[in-house]
Amino acid sequence: MAASEARERLLRTASELFYREGIHAVGVDRIVNEAGITRATFYRHFPGKEDLVEAYLDEEDAHIRAAFAEAGAQSDEPRRLLELVIEGLADDVALHHTRGCPFINASAEYPDAGSAVRATVARHRSWFRETLEQLLAADGNADPALAAGELVLLRDAAMVGGYLDGWERVRPSFVAAARRAAGIPV
Amino acid sequence: MAASEARERLLRTASELFYREGIHAVGVDRIVNEAGITRATFYRHFPGKEDLVEAYLDEEDAHIRAAFAEAGAQSDEPRRLLELVIEGLADDVALHHTRGCPFINASAEYPDAGSAVRATVARHRSWFRETLEQLLAADGNADPALAAGELVLLRDAAMVGGYLDGWERVRPSFVAAARRAAGIPV
DNA sequence: GAAATGATAGAACGATCTTTCTCTTTTTGC
DNA sequence: GCAAAAAGAGAAAGATCGTTCTATCATTTC
Structure with missing residues (x-):
């Protein structure tokens, strides 16, 4: 059950964006684009944006x-x-x-x-x-x-x-x- | 040159909302509704939201x-x-x-x-x-x-x-x- | 080899965002 | 009393928000 690579890239990208630019200022579009994944992948790993923040x-x-x-x-x-x-x-x-x-x-x-x-x-x-x-x-x-x-x-x-x-x-x-x-x- | 009453209400309402709930979290709709003014009045007194923040x-x-x-x-x-x-x-x-x-x-x-x-x-x-x-x-x-x-x-x-x-x-x-x-x- | 799982792709949802517009009414200054 | 400025109402623009959807492809698992 190694954490999927897409999930790790997602979390790493989101963490950096959240920290550098703020949370409300960063949309899901930005995150999935810069992480190189799609929205579907995002919502398979996290119920929503707030869970990603947590x-x-x-x-x-x-x-x-x-x-x-x-x-x-x-x-x-x-x-x-x-x-x-x-x-x-x-x-x-x-x-x-x-x-x-x-x-x-x-x-x-x-x-x-x-x-x-x-x-x-x-x-x-x-x-x-x-x-x-x-x-x-x-x-x-x-x-x-x-x-x-x-x-x-x-x-x-x-x-x-x-x-x-x-x-x-x-x-x-x-x-x-x-x-x-x-x-x-x- | 007394500051208009609508402008004061606008600024007071916005200040309280910005402080209590955050800036990006508060939309112009919320502000003008709670201040009891219209968008037109808002944009007559301030060029945009960021000027209101300032x-x-x-x-x-x-x-x-x-x-x-x-x-x-x-x-x-x-x-x-x-x-x-x-x-x-x-x-x-x-x-x-x-x-x-x-x-x-x-x-x-x-x-x-x-x-x-x-x-x-x-x-x-x-x-x-x-x-x-x-x-x-x-x-x-x-x-x-x-x-x-x-x-x-x-x-x-x-x-x-x-x-x-x-x-x-x-x-x-x-x-x-x-x-x-x-x-x-x- | 079949079945299940995870990732990809891309369109689309309704809601809300900031900003601009037209038109009417009220207040103000001279 | 009249002209000018300020405020009212409300629609609408175009963009972006978070979220959901269907459909296809790759990978793993029994």
Whole structure:
């Protein structure tokens, strides 16, 4: 049951278009044309466009969790892991996510908090917050919940600021604030 | 030269719809129906929908500048002004901007950095950053540019976090981080 | 080899999108 | 009171939206 090649091309193309140009701004025509498939193939793999949006966000979520797992494989020390996470975030904004945060951008287009898309966003954010909190607690942080909250704040800010103001302008403030929030001496 | 009443109703209705539901998600039909005007009136006052979007963002910009001016009228002390700004930001997210930041949300839908909408966003953000920097410099901050950068970060984060996670969850982290960033003892 | 599944091709659906048009009525300024 | 500007109503343009359809071809599976 290897995922079909057409399906993978479809999802990859849609993800890139959604991220780069926005969701409502990209029509099904664009997607199927650039993916080199037909509408029939599209609707055989996904019930509708919104399910494709969910798959796009699920994929982003999986990427980030994989990056965390990879960092976890590099070190067992909580302090070192926190540093890796902060560095990884900075690199990610600088190199890959230069058009903002996929989850934040999608939420701007999906105001209904009960929608499936927003539920996917909420799931991702909960996982991120809880993972940071556990990491901070393992590092002996005095108030892991508060510190995790600050790191979530700063990740959002880095994504937005990197997109709208340019990363080179945001980087110093972000790194300084993030290390302080995590209780890591600068 | 009083702005016509129909135009005001149009802009007010459009602003609310754009903010609450997103820009691409709201059609001209919705706007003119809910504003109680006709398409002809719409296109007499604005060349097109995008100009209405710009007017919406300009209005948001004017509101925030007015709030700053009002704070400036309350005190001449830079330190007190910084506190007022941080408190005002927190209250604004809690009470009015519960659907995120109008500029960030609009930018999610307008990926072209050269577009008129994005230019309006950039103008607003430059003004905000520079105003903060001057305020911090007047307060004797050691590195006003860095601190202003951190406050911009934190405002973005507060807007996004308040929308997606709920303000009560974000507030403590925001206030603590903002006062620290501005060099105000907690 | 037959049957089932997945992909291709392309037309077509109704709905909605932004914009433009004509015509009539109301308000405003001098 | 008259001329000019603004707002009203409503049709209609042409494009694009998401979705569904029929029919054909390729590939796999038992």
